[in-house]
Amino acid sequence: MGEGPKLEVSKRVPMARPGVGKEGRRISLLSNHFNVRLTATDAVFYHYSVAIKYEDDKAVENKVIGRKVIEKLVQMYSSELDGKDFAYDGEKSLFTVGPLRQNIFEFQVVLEEASCRGIGNPGNESPGEMGDKKRQKQVKQTKAFKVSLTYAAKIPLKSIAMSLRGTDSPQTQDALRVLDIILRQQQANRGCLLVRQSFFSGDPKNFVGLGGGVTGCRGFHSSFYTTLGGLSLNMDVTTTMIMTPGPVIDFLLANQNVREPSMVDWTKAKKMLKNMRIKTKHSKMEFKIIGMSELPCNKQCFPMKVREENGESQTKDVTVCEYYQKRRQIEVSWSANFPCLDVGKPKRPNYLPLELCDLIPLQRYTKALSSQQRATLVEKSRQKPQDRAKTLTEAVRNSRYDDDPLLMACGIQIEKQLNRFDGRILTAPTLLLGNGEESVPNRGRWNFNHKKLINPVKIERWAICNFSARVDMSHVSREIINCGRSKGIHIERPFTLVEEDRQWLRAGPVVRVDKMFEKIRAQLPGPPQFLLCILPERKNSEIYGPWKRKNLHEMGIVTQCISPGKLNDQYFTNVLLKINAKLGGMNSLVSVEHQQSIPIIHQIPTLILGLDVSHGSPGRSDLPSISAVVGSRHWPSISKYRASVRTQSPKLEMIDQLYKPTADGKDDGMIREILIDFFQTSGGRKPAQIIIFRDGVSETQFSQVLNIELNQIIEAYKHLGDGPLPKITLIIAQKNHHTKLFQADSPDNVPPGTVVDTKVVHPRNYDFFMCAHNGMIGTSRPTHYHVLVDEIGFSVDDLQKLVHSLSYVYQRSTTAISVVAPICYAHLAAQQMSQFMKFEDSSDTSSGGGGIAAVPDLPRLHRNVCNSMFFC
Incomplete structure (x- = not known):
């Protein structure tokens, strides 16, 4: 198959920073990184594996119960644990500063919960729902748990100090994770909802109604990072979606956009409410919804023991309405004709009338938002730069992190003001329009008023x-x-x-x-x-x-x-x-492209690639993900692109069809299409250099991009013939991060062209932040570029200027964009062709009978349009 010898590339790692950029005008900046002083670098975290089981040896999976059990364990066995403070992640890991006295512990923990228990439990009534008031009494319901702690590892805090000095330590990320867990535990103890590295309080002032029974809840992301400027705490404002708390029926009416309970689709309601938690108005107890009754409240029966006048008792079927009227003196009114909520167990239902139930706060809403809900969320959650900076500073001051005993034991002190440092503003590239006219963008913008397109x-x-x-x-x-x-x-x-x-x-x-x-x-x-x-x-x-x-x-x-x-x-x-x-025209060009004076690129045939994967919305997990690659054509142009698009397994982030050898020895992968097109449009030249921009991967996936995706690209190149391999420059572009930049001396967003490669960047690796666009509303988010490989050998300034120029070649727009055009085009191509799949027969895209569905092939583009910028 012409694959050639196997390359020694299985252990590629991200390159080290070669230096910092010099070009551009200096600007004084702030960032939402708060400097952290680390004084006790000799401290060592001890990691213990946690196993929590019920008495029947069934594992506890609920994080809330897990935290309660560990909290009780610390109270009950403080002396056995030498009075040490713990950091617990809510699952299977617990950390202490210094060791416990032994490596394995076995504990019995008993939790007590107040509940109402009636005399003569009829079997189907839950605690709190049985017996009349005269016969009720308050008792303690107890549950016993078995907890084991087993020593797992030592994590020295000095690994962070080593990382700050540029020496990679495999334990650095573990130590940072422990510090993050300490912050999360503190917020969990305050009753916050935890979502990965973010926390959300139930204060209604943080709520924004989005319609449809959905509320946006503002909270904070917090995480420790090692940076060139030292250890820092990154704090950012973030929002998650929760179900609007309050009466269950109000949620259902809003969620289904109907006016009356009689108009509710109860099949949809049952699916939406499953596993949600409610609180009853009459007993103030909390339950989890497992389903709904088949019959309405006034017809749904359950067996209950009833005492006759002669003193004997017998079991009778009573309706839920009758029970509440006779035993609880509660008249079920409007919800009598509608299903009840089932909050019992699968074989022991416990029915509650809808009108007695409220959704408790801080329950995540994980379905896809409508376009109107998204628009409302964006509009109401945006903040001006100075407002966001003030919010974050107050959040750090109010958090009282310095009072945390574990952080104190680590010698960690967090400064209370935003990190301050210098950045640079790169000059915008001059654009060439029609009739030889030049345009110098002003604050990242230009227009075609009384002007012609260049082609x-x-x-x-x-x-x-x-x-x-x-x-x-x-x-x-x-x-x-x-x-x-x-x-x-x-x-x-x-x-x-x-x-x-x-x-x-x-x-x-x-x-x-x-x-x-x-x-x-x-x-x-x-x-x-x-x-x-x-x-x-x-x-x-x-x-x-x-x-x-x-x-x-x-x-x-x-x-x-x-x-x-x-x-x-x-x-x-x-x-x-x-x-x-x-249709093949061009609207504008950066003048250095027209003059063929882009350093390195215009001397040697260079292919620019943009790679992205588009996933289905949360509500459509049956749809495959769409991977897209765009490649530049007509070298030395950096403005014209062609796309190649494929389907792959849902939610798979790594692209698996860059190189796709077939049984007959051919290659049906995406890169082959791009390489052939480059050859045909660039005067019969093969690319001697390839610049790859990859979107949407986290630091934990860098190794896969370096050692799997890059290998595929090289194999696809080798498959087309012998000869020297091209030099590769591989750059990751991240938008999904939490670093924000602010002007130190202005309330406005940072100006377009702002670049930062000091202080808040990685202590060793080659990365930089760039804000190429002009943020008109809200707070600008810079793009975080990570240069993993640079075999081509750009100078730092040349590479940053190239990235900046590629933010000005986006043909759909008359503004600089926030991330390089090849990535935007790949994203557009993937999204547009994902529309092809939405109207397929559902049997093509989802498995029947519980099997694993085959990923359907994406319809290929017609030969008349496959070379066009159809995605533009």
């Missing part, structure tokens, strides 16, 4: 299709022609305007698209160069996926969708930027 296309054979949107198609046609001509795009009148037949309005989206194409074929003499589609709705139209699939997979037609709304000149300008790029 406009000519559109001759095209049509407009309207899916029943209330839009004047003739007006749309005139406006887009006039706007296009003002930008240099010659657009003929559309061949036809195709209106959807009203009879198909209520048909499924696939049928509507097929019927539209029947009309297009009938009215056009041949395939059009381009189709403009007017969608019926402004957001998330179900037409979009089938329309794109029909055009890009079956017909090979470039298409642009627009939605009804503000169809003004600015809107049409933005649409035309996309259309021009899709």
